Amino acid sequence: MSEPQKKITVIEGKPVYDYRAFYRKEGRAKYISHLDLYRTVQRAFQRAKLPVWYTLGFNPHVYLTYALPLALGYEGVRESFDFRLTEDIPAEEVTRRLNEVMPEGIVILELLPPARKADDIERADYTLEFSMKGVSPEELKAQFDRFTAGEVIETVKHSKKGPKAINLKPALLRCVSKETSRGILLSLTLPAGNRENINPTLLVDAFGKSVGTEPDYRNIRRDRIICGDGSDFR
Amino acid sequence: MLKEKLEPLLLKVQKPIRYVGGEYNSIVKDKAAVKTRMALCFPDNYEIGMSHLGLKILYSLINAREDCWAERVYAPWPDMEALMRENQIPLYGLESLDPLTEFDFIGFSLQYELSYTNILNMLDLAGLDPIAANRKNDDPIVFAGGPCAMNGEPLCDFIDCFQLGEGEEIMLEMIDLYQKHRASGKWDKKAFLREAAQIPGMYVPSLYEVSYHQDGTIAAITPKDGAPEKITKRIIKDFDKVFYPETFIVPYTEVVHDRAVLEVMRGCIRGCRFCQAGFIYRPVRAKSPDTLCRQGKALCDSTGYEEMSLASLSTSDHPQVEEMLDKIIDYTQEAHINLSLPSLRVDNFSGELLEKVSRVRKSGLTFAPEAGTQRLRDVINKGVTEEEIMRTSKIAFEGGYTSVKLYFMLGLPFETMEDVLGITALGQRVVDLYYSLPSKPKGKGVNVGISVATFVPKPFTPFQWAAQNTYDEIVEKQSALTHSVTTRKISLAWHEVRTSVLEGVIARGDRRLGKAIWNAWKMGCKFDSWEEFFDFDKWKQAIADAGLTMEFYASRERSADEIMPWDHIDVGVSKAFLRREYERASRAEVTPNCREKCAGCGANRLAEGGVCRV
Numbered sequence: 002m003s004e005p006q007k008k009i010t011v012i013e014g015k016p017v018y019d020y021r022a023f024y025r026k027e028g029r030a031k032y033i034s035h036l037d038l039y040r041t042v043q044r045a046f047q048r049a050k051l052p053v054w055y056t057l058g059f060n061p062h063v064y065l066t067y068a069l070p071l072a073l074g075y076e077g078v079r080e081s082f083d084f085r086l087t088e089d090i091p092a093e094e095v096t097r098r099l100n101e102v103m104p105e106g107i108v109i110l111e112l113l114p115p116a117r118k119a120d121d122i123e124r125a126d127y128t129l130e131f132s133m134k135g136v137s138p139e140e141l142k143a144q145f146d147r148f149t150a151g152e153v154i155e156t157v158k159h160s161k162k163g164p165k166a167i168n169l170k171p172a173l174l175r176c177v178s179k180e181t182s183r184g185i186l187l188s189l190t191l192p193a194g195n196r197e198n199i200n201p202t203l204l205v206d207a208f209g210k211s212v213g214t215e216p217d218y219r220n221i222r223r224d225r226i227i228c229g230d231g232s233d234f235r
Numbered sequence: 236m237l238k239e240k241l242e243p244l245l246l247k248v249q250k251p252i253r254y255v256g257g258e259y260n261s262i263v264k265d266k267a268a269v270k271t272r273m274a275l276c277f278p279d280n281y282e283i284g285m286s287h288l289g290l291k292i293l294y295s296l297i298n299a300r301e302d303c304w305a306e307r308v309y310a311p312w313p314d315m316e317a318l319m320r321e322n323q324i325p326l327y328g329l330e331s332l333d334p335l336t337e338f339d340f341i342g343f344s345l346q347y348e349l350s351y352t353n354i355l356n357m358l359d360l361a362g363l364d365p366i367a368a369n370r371k372n373d374d375p376i377v378f379a380g381g382p383c384a385m386n387g388e389p390l391c392d393f394i395d396c397f398q399l400g401e402g403e404e405i406m407l408e409m410i411d412l413y414q415k416h417r418a419s420g421k422w423d424k425k426a427f428l429r430e431a432a433q434i435p436g437m438y439v440p441s442l443y444e445v446s447y448h449q450d451g452t453i454a455a456i457t458p459k460d461g462a463p464e465k466i467t468k469r470i471i472k473d474f475d476k477v478f479y480p481e482t483f484i485v486p487y488t489e490v491v492h493d494r495a496v497l498e499v500m501r502g503c504i505r506g507c508r509f510c511q512a513g514f515i516y517r518p519v520r521a522k523s524p525d526t527l528c529r530q531g532k533a534l535c536d537s538t539g540y541e542e543m544s545l546a547s548l549s550t551s552d553h554p555q556v557e558e559m560l561d562k563i564i565d566y567t568q569e570a571h572i573n574l575s576l577p578s579l580r581v582d583n584f585s586g587e588l589l590e591k592v593s594r595v596r597k598s599g600l601t602f603a604p605e606a607g608t609q610r611l612r613d614v615i616n617k618g619v620t621e622e623e624i625m626r627t628s629k630i631a632f633e634g635g636y637t638s639v640k641l642y643f644m645l646g647l648p649f650e651t652m653e654d655v656l657g658i659t660a661l662g663q664r665v666v667d668l669y670y671s672l673p674s675k676p677k678g679k680g681v682n683v684g685i686s687v688a689t690f691v692p693k694p695f696t697p698f699q700w701a702a703q704n705t706y707d708e709i710v711e712k713q714s715a716l717t718h719s720v721t722t723r724k725i726s727l728a729w730h731e732v733r734t735s736v737l738e739g740v741i742a743r744g745d746r747r748l749g750k751a752i753w754n755a756w757k758m759g760c761k762f763d764s765w766e767e768f769f770d771f772d773k774w775k776q777a778i779a780d781a782g783l784t785m786e787f788y789a790s791r792e793r794s795a796d797e798i799m800p801w802d803h804i805d806v807g808v809s810k811a812f813l814r815r816e817y818e819r820a821s822r823a824e825v826t827p828n829c830r831e832k833c834a835g836c837g838a839n840r841l842a843e844g845g846v847c848r849v
């Protein structure tokens with residue numbers, strides 16, 4: 002396999018090296034909020050003594066962007082963030098140095114030059130397991146399937162602009178349920194990205210409200226981030 | 236491992252990250268490979284507990300021993316507590332997620348009195364009986380340390396033993412003794428505690444009997460089973476060589492103090508008469524500039540922190556303050572670390588250092604005159620003069636500053652209405668100063684923020700005999716203050732007075748208050764230092780139900796010969812010295828600081844060779 006092309010930007014006459022880090026977020030690390038994750042990664046850069054690029058201007062800070070933030074409590078198997086280095090250091094070395102100083106549960110898988118834009122992202126695959134107190138897995142699956150079979154799935158989505166009533170039905174691009182020993186396991190594909198982003202817990206919470214019981218989440222995982230043309234976000 | 240049971244709850248609470256551990260530099264060991272497990276508890280929430288330097292030191296110190304594993308425990312916020320109780324999840328250590336009942340020791344840091352109900356609540360949440368006498372032989376040893384342990388009497392019902400003074404040595408001695416007792420094969424907690432009482436600085440309250448006079452004052456404090464008559468607090472003699480963490484746990488979420496901290500000094504040479512810390516940490520000891528630089532670099536490298544601060548009671552009094560600041564500023568600038576400096580007395584600094592310091596200092600302009608008139612500042616022995624405030628403010632205003640913060644206390648002993656009104660008068664003179672300057676910032680007004688705390692008399696201070704102002708007295712003084720402000724340039728602020736009243740009751744409390752703390756907790760009191768949870772009526776009831784009154788503890792002047800509940804504790808500073816200081820206060824006589832002239836406080840007995848190195 003050949004080394005992918007480097008992406009180099011020239012800023013104020015100096016080359017900076019653009020990277021997209023793909024990482025796994027699992028275990029206790031899934032409770033790191035998006036805001037906290039920014040600080041966490043920034044400190045990891047500091048510990049690794051990597052020459053990261055700082056933004057220009059009055060209040061310089063480490064340049065770090067996330068194409069698709071991961072909600073609190075979700076694991077991710079191939080998430081990404083973009084950053085820049087001011088020196089040309091081999092990707093393998095950067096990966097190694099970062100992993101040496103990452104907290105438990107965050108593992109950098111590889112570094113690549115950014116290929117796609119965040120706006121290209123259209124949907125994502127999720128796996129989610131939950132249970133409900135006093136409801137058997139069998140009963141739970143039956144109830145859930147009935148809930149998703151309806152013509153409309155009304156719920157309220159809270160955003161910065163305030164609460165908004167939406168219909169989730171058209172967002173269920175794929176929804177498969179399966180019983181487990183303690184609840185049900187869902188495999189879902191939902192709209193994701195800057196235009197429309199639907200988290201799977203929104204669906205399950207709506208279901209919870211419809212039956213009057215709070216779901217007990219066991220595992221929520223984003224498995225794949227997909228672009229409009231069906232290819233993986235790279 | 237409670238992971239399975241915890242998981243479904245975590246998305247139902249605010250900030251689940253508080254409850255899962257796993258932070259960078261947190262230490263996970265194999266529990267089968269350690270002999271002793273220690274839970275280091277802070278009886279407040281994660282954000283506050285994670286900011287506490289003392290616990291960071293002890294965490295690293297204990298974990299440096301291969302045979303021990305120390306973990307952190309904080310008070311779960313009420314939303315999490317409710318879910319834990321509902322789902323039978325006991326309080327657990329953040330590193331292992333194991334219940335506290337599996338630990339050998341449960342230690343609490345006592346930083347403020349209003350955290351005490353959280354101690355009972357945490358023990359209960361751990362499935363332990365908060366009452367020490369009811370706990371079983373095999374239950375963990377519950378101990379406590381920190382400044383409030385100097386008068387731990389109100390907690391005697393709940394705590395097996397107190398570590399008095401600095402913990403770096405006594406902690407390890409306590410663990411050694413425990414391991415010896417455990418290794419003997421026949422574990423007897425009582426026998427362990429009896430022997431622990433022989434460790435200098437270890438106070439085992441069950442080995443002391445307290446009797447009372449008819450009027451409620453103490454008649455005698457009698458040791459038994461060979462416990463020492465006086466328990467002398469511990470200090471680290473060679474402070475430059477004392478253990479200091481090479482690294483801190485780096486929290487994910489923002490905590491109150493989220494930065495590298497250097498402990499530059501312990502103790503203080505000043506002797507402000509209201510300040511408990513100024514007396515209980517004597518004698519003063521400092522770290523050398525080189526040690527500090529080395530420790531600062533190690534911390535920043537291993538944490539990735541880009542911010543550093545200095546911890547001490549009065550950094551300006553460091554014996555080599557200029558060399559220290561010079562070196563630390565050089566290091567932090569070179570390493571792109573933001574240094575936050577406290578307000579410094581810069582009078583003697585060289586021009587070059589002054590310039591360096593002013594480049595670092597971005598924080599606002601603050602002064603703590605504590606009292607409104609020079610007479611009252613002499614009463615409290617606070618060496619801030621009006622001239623100093625005016626001089627520094629002038630320089631700052633000319634340099635572009637437009638706001639000043641002034642900190643005061645209300646209810647100080649020997650305070651008159653003139654002193655009270657002196658607070659706003661001083662504020663007014665700062666306002667006037669601003670407008671008198673031709674070179675003031677153009678087109679901008681000035682803001683003088685006056686923050687007024689309520690004075691609470693504390694044990695081991697010259698004011699330990701004094702009556703605390705009652706609630707009504709304070710409110711009257713506050714209203715006089717409010718009415719004396721005639722300009723919008725001055726803003727006044729204060730906290731809830733009732734919490735100070737309660738703090739005053741507990742701070743100088745005796746053992747009988749344990750019942751009141753128990754009653755309050757039973758009525759649902761917790762997080763008492765948080766205004767949204769503080770319930771004064773419940774506390775009133777709790778104290779009355781215990782057959783006690785607030786007035787007896789808070790607003791009563793003690794006589795010179797009264798036995799204080801903490802008289803069997805020796806913090807170095809003698810009672811005779813404190814009394815002398817109280818009498819000098821009554822005459823508004825200042826006492827020079829340790830460097831100018833030793834006042835003979837008695838703390839030198841604790842220092843190497845019996846001599847203070849100020």
Ligand code: SF4
Binds near residue numbers: 517847
């Ligand atoms: S003995 Fe003297 S020098 Fe030492 S702390 Fe006391 S007053 Fe200060």
